Amino acid sequence: MSLEKTFIDFFTDHGHVPTTGSSLITRPGDPVLFTTSGMHPLTPYLEGEPHPMGRRLTGVQRCLRTTDLDEVGDRTHLTVFEMLGSWSLGDYGSEQTLRWGYELLTEGYGIDPGQLYVTVFGGDNQVELDQESLRTWQSLGVPIELTTDDNWWSNGPTGPCGPDSEIFLWTGKGMPTGTPTTDDRWVEVWNHVMMRYRRFEDGSLEPLQQRNIDTGLGLERLTMLLEGKDSVYETSLFEPWMRIVPSLWELDLESQRIVIDHLRSSMVIVGDGVHPSNTGRGYVLRRLIRRVLTLLWRVDDTGTLSDLPMELYRHTLEHFHQGELLTLVRRILIDEEIRFNNLLDRGRRIISHERFQKTLDQSDFDYLHETHGLPRDLVQSLLP
Numbered sequence: 001m002s003l004e005k006t007f008i009d010f011f012t013d014h015g016h017v018p019t020t021g022s023s024l025i026t027r028p029g030d031p032v033l034f035t036t037s038g039m040h041p042l043t044p045y046l047e048g049e050p051h052p053m054g055r056r057l058t059g060v061q062r063c064l065r066t067t068d069l070d071e072v073g074d075r076t077h078l079t080v081f082e083m084l085g086s087w088s089l090g091d092y093g094s095e096q097t098l099r100w101g102y103e104l105l106t107e108g109y110g111i112d113p114g115q116l117y118v119t120v121f122g123g124d125n126q127v128e129l130d131q132e133s134l135r136t137w138q139s140l141g142v143p144i145e146l147t148t149d150d151n152w153w154s155n156g157p158t159g160p161c162g163p164d165s166e167i168f169l170w171t172g173k174g175m176p177t178g179t180p181t182t183d184d185r186w187v188e189v190w191n192h193v194m195m196r197y198r199r200f201e202d203g204s205l206e207p208l209q210q211r212n213i214d215t216g217l218g219l220e221r222l223t224m225l226l227e228g229k230d231s232v233y234e235t236s237l238f239e240p241w242m243r244i245v246p247s248l249w250e251l252d253l254e255s256q257r258i259v260i261d262h263l264r265s266s267m268v269i270v271g272d273g274v275h276p277s278n279t280g281r282g283y284v285l286r287r288l289i290r291r292v293l294t295l296l297w298r299v300d301d302t303g304t305l306s307d308l309p310m311e312l313y314r315h316t317l318e319h320f321h322q323g324e325l326l327t328l329v330r331r332i333l334i335d336e337e338i339r340f341n342n343l344l345d346r347g348r349r350i351i352s353h354e355r356f357q358k359t360l361d362q363s364d365f366d367y368l369h370e371t372h373g374l375p376r377d378l379v380q381s382l383l384p
Contacts, residue, residue, distance in 0.1 A: 003109070003222055004060050007084045010104050011058035016086060019059035022321075024080070024272045025281070033281050034064040037155060038085030039195075039214040045089050046160050046195055048209035055091040060084055060219070062268065062320060066284060072261050073254040075224075075231040076187070079288065080265035082219040090210030094194045095136045097213045098165060101190055102140050105167065109226060113142065115170040119180055121163030122146030126205055130194065133165045145179040153193040153214075158201055160208060164193040169225050189225055190217040233257050238264075240315045248307050255295045262288040263308070263333075264316050270329045271322030276336045278373075289336045294381060305337045347374045347382050 008018055019041075024034045027041065035041060038061040045051040061083045071077040088097065105111045118137050123129035129146070137144050154161035170176040172185035180186040195212035197205040220232040229235050233242055241260045245251075251259060269285045276286040296303040313330055317323050350356075350372055356364065360379070368374040 003219060003226070004082075004084065006108050007104070007217065008058055008060070010100075010108055011056075011086045014056075014100060016056040016058040017053045019053065019057050022060060022062050024062055024064050024269060025274070033284065034066075035061065036063055036065050037061075038063070038083040038216045039087070039160075039193075040155065042087060042089075042214075043155070043160065046087075046208070046212045046214065047198070048090075051089055055089045057087045057089070058085065064265065064269070064284075073258045076221055078220060078232060078265070079261055080268045084217040084219055084222070086213070086215045088213035090212060092213065093211065094130070094132045094165070094192065094213065097192050097215060098133060098136045099140070101167060101192055101215065102142070105190070109222075111169065111226075115176065117143050117145065117168045117170070117176070117180055117186055119145045119147050119151050119166045119168070121151035121165070122148050124148050124152075127163060127197070130163045130165070133163070133192075133194070137165070143179075145181060147181060150181065153191065153195075154199060158199050160195050160197070160212075161199050161205075162194045162196040164191050166191050171225065187221070187225060189222060190215065231257075233260060237319075240311055244309060244312060249296055249303050250299055251295065255299075259292050259295055262292045263305075263312075266292075266333060267313060267316045267329050268320050268322070270332050271317055271320060271325050275332060276339075286336065289333060290340050290378075293337060293340055305333050343373070343378070344382070346372070347378060350374065351379065351382050 012018060026032055026035055032040070038059070039046060040063075041061070042051070042057070051057065062080060063083050064080050066079070069079065072079055086097070086100075105116070106113050120133045120137065121127070121130040134144065151164050151166065152161065153164040166180070166188050167190040168180045168186040169189045170185060171187050172183070176186075177183060178186070180188070193214040195214050196208055198208055199205055220235065220237055223235045223237055224232045227235050232238065238260065241264065245256060245260055249259070266285055266288045269281070269288075274281045274285050276282050276289065278286070293305075310326065310330070313326050314323065317326055317329060322329075350368070360383070365376045365379060368379050369376065
């Protein structure tokens with residue numbers, strides 16, 4: 001049984017209704033370009049609007065975070081990822097969600113309870129210590145660390161927020177040592193947020209109309225931990241990518257991971273209906289594709305996205321339930337490569353003009369961008 005099915009079946013058995021729809025595209029009127037978390041599509045319901053499917057929900061939500069782009073290439077960060085989630089919309093509280101979390105991890109996924117550590121919100125000058133979560137974990141015999149900033153969750157500077165309790169799994173050798181904030185071999189696996197407040201622009205808080213629970217369990221990270229791998233890229237979720245890409249292009253490990261992440265993410269973004277452009281969602285997609293090509297052409301100027309076998313498109317798009325779009329997605333990625341290549345050729349010709357045979361200042365960059373459509377980062381990559 002897949003990890004996703006184990007998760008959904010567990011919460012379905014406990015009265016949760018699986019949600020439908022997992023697109024990266026946010027609802028109309030949302031100022032955020034892409035869905036960034038499992039709770040993102042549920043914001044109106046967390047604020048009190050009745051959900052048509054009830055007060056207990058569960059689901060798998062694909063997410064995209066541009067804030068983590070600089071960290072892509074390490075062991076765990078991805079641009080597009082999947083979040084397993086469970087939600088209580090004014091129904092049960094923190095004791096229930098934490099007990100279910102413990103049960104699913106230890107009995108459903110077979111994790112040794114001795115390999116777990118949790119953190120709990122320790123209180124600050126606005127909100128007191130989360131006593132209910134503390135008592136629950138004490139009764140389950142799991143070691144606890146109290147923190148403040150690390151155990152407060154919000155989806156932005158304003159809006160729904162609240163204390164959370166994070167569950168960590170030991171990934172080191174031998175007996176666990178230290179705590180989650182003192183030893184990075186403790187890796188966060190599941191966050192349970194007690195969504196109880198709304199924060200305003202002045203930093204003040206008010207209680208939400210209903211007390212909610214929002215949990216998020218990253219599928220790729222869970223897979224890494226359960227398979228005992230050192231990175232998400234070594235898991236079964238990335239098997240064909242890690243088998244094929246190193247044989248296509250000679251990239252160092254970090255570049256290899258960035259290329260794999262960005263290509264996989266680009267496929268999913270196109271699969272959700274986004275095309276490359278100079279604004280909005282399309283610009284995020286364009287940046288991902290062009291970063292791949294820049295890394296690739298540094299080591300092999302003959303490398304091309306046409307080298308990618310259909311197996312990689314098929315593996316990715318079928319996993320994200322977009323399999324019917326295989327040909328379209330491939331064509332859009334290759335068309336964008338041709339467009340970028342043409343832009344580079346034009347950029348080289350323009351920059352070779354005697355006017356630019358000096359150290360460029362801001363007016364030069366502005367002129368090249370506004371007149372010729374050459375963004376600063378591209379110009380800098382073309383300079384000797």
